[in-house]
Amino acid sequence: MASPILPGTGLGSGLDTGAIVKALVNADKAAKQGQIDRGTATNSASISGVGTLKSLLATFQTALKDLGSATSPQFTGFAATTANAKVVTATANNSAVAGTYTVAVTQLATSSKVASAAFAGGATSPVASGTLTINQGSKSYTVNVAAGATLQQVRDSINTSYQSSGLSANIVTDSFGSRLVLGSSTTGAGSELKVSGIAGLDMDGTVKMAATPTATSSGAIGELPVDALYSVDGLAMSSPSNTVSNVSGLSMTLLSKDTTTVTVAGNNDGLKASIQKFVDAYNAVANAVTSLTKPSLDDDGKPTVPAALTGDAMPRAILAAMRGPLTAAGAGDKLTVLSQLGINTDQKTGALNFDSAKFTAAMNDKKLGGEVQTLFTGTNGLLERMNNVIKPYTDTGGILDTRTSSLNKAKTKLAEDQGALDRRIENLTAVLTKKYNDMDTLVGKLKATASNITSMFEAMTAQQKNS
Structure with missing residues (x-):
């Protein structure tokens, strides 16, 4: 709230009463105002930092959901491709066997x-x-x-x-x-x-x-409904649906009458891309935690400007919780830990490093492709465990919501404190201004009285000289 306009140099005293009042008010205000300013800056930074964390974790959960999709599996050890996708489309799961199959469609199910x-x-x-x-x-x-x-x-x-x-x-x-x-x-x-x-x-x-x-x-109307008729490598088959899975680990959708080939091979490139997506999503959170908690350093390596959540234990607690599932052994037979795929934690930054050469060796030499899906999306797999440790923070009413609510209450309290301080300073300014104005007026009166007395004595002295 603005202070009232103060007078300048006092007409009676000749003193700069405005400057005196301002100095006295500022001296009284400084300590409390500094406390409020520091609290407001810290509170605003914390609200922003918690909001950033919440957004990052929500994005990470979305990535986990996409990677764990049951309708579009991202970690299958084998991939199926068709020579003519207008005739047949195909997908393979981890029980598929590498090979090439000739599929002839003679009738579609209607x-x-x-x-x-x-x-x-x-x-x-x-x-x-x-x-x-x-x-x-x-x-x-x-x-x-x-x-x-x-x-x-x-x-x-x-x-x-x-x-x-x-x-x-x-x-x-x-x-x-x-x-x-x-x-x-x-x-x-x-x-x-x-x-x-x-x-x-x-x-x-x-x-x-x-x-x-x-x-x-x-x-x-039209033809009566019929079953699909097709053959795989010359073996005649029928199905009431155009989506068929007669070949172990292979699901095919029949689209038109013709003949094509379906090839099943190791899905190394697809697995590598999916793992990289997981690593990138995890690192986005890990790097954000570092930037939100690490203060800026000067040339001597000493802290200068604090980060949004410097000294706050919660971001580190989130990162520690996320590291837990990374080290837990999976349910696979030959593949049980991420390090076998070339994924390791950087001890300095907390981020993940993905060694593509080690991954390729695991796929080609150790034949671990079929177990990657189990490690990531199997029962109690890595994605499920990771999501479980994040949920307490991101759920409605969870840890981050509670922290945000607490910070907003503190923000309201700081605004109330600022309002109370502004009112007190306004009142103090008015009181001091009145006192100094009254003092200036009194001094002016005293000067006028002194001047009159002096004039009287001067007049009397002049009369005596002229007598």
Whole structure:
């Protein structure tokens, strides 16, 4: 809060009362203001440092989640490639065997699609109330149709209730009116859809609709669902799905009818890239801890400017917790510790060093590729253990949230202290200004009185001389 404007040189005393008041106020304020300023600077730096830690750990957890993905495995010991990815795509896991396979696709698995009779009034045509039953193989789905419901509302109810189960409904309009069309993502022979329960919506997916339909025609649209037919190295096979895994450790998705080759080989490059991602993500946290806790040094190596969290034990505690999983033995047979892959901790910085030459030797000479996934993503693997030690810090209401809350409370208290100090200084300034102004006024009066007395004596002296 601003201080009141002070007078300059006193008219009565000739003293710079403004400067005197300012000096007295500053002397009284200095100690407390310095304490608040230091506390504010330290608090702001701590809030920023904790925020940086929280962001870094969240990024690290995201990296762990991506590396541990079950749908896109990052640590498979083998990789599968296809000569023609438009025919077949393939992925290999750690139980795969290196080799080349000839895959011939002669028929793709297809799904069922059925259409109802036509409703002349279009999508808003009323539909009889009741229970619509959709059967597919051994599965059954029901939709309750209320009185006054329209064809469009029936479509919406099916999609809302069963789209997650692979069913989808739509409305197609031809020259006779609008038809309810049902489809399914389930493929293979025997997956025909059958709909019953409400007049006008009966559909039998085992019977094909006439090539030239009438208003009352209903049934299967297109071909009836069939199994996929294919062969691997001349061995004939079939599958109700286009995703097949008849070859040990190899999963293939059939995409079109043709012949191609699938090659399975060691995934050294992929493993190396995934390990490097882990090392980089870990080092981002380790290096940040160093920068947040290590003060700047002068030319003599003495600390000058403290870092955001210099002297704070929490960043070092985080790094110590993260180091624990690195040294714990994994559940593999031949591969149990990271050092076997050329990963070691730099004792000075706490970061990880990745020796690619040692990694290559482990893959080629010791044949450890098949165990890398177990080490990183197996039961109680490195990624899981690492995430477990971080969670207490990053969880909502966890250690970092608690620290941030405490720092924000301290920030509020410092602001309150500053406000209280400003008010006290304003009051002190006003009191001292009044006192010195009163003193100046009194001195002025005394000077005026003295001047009058002097004038009187001078006048009397002059009269005596003239007598």
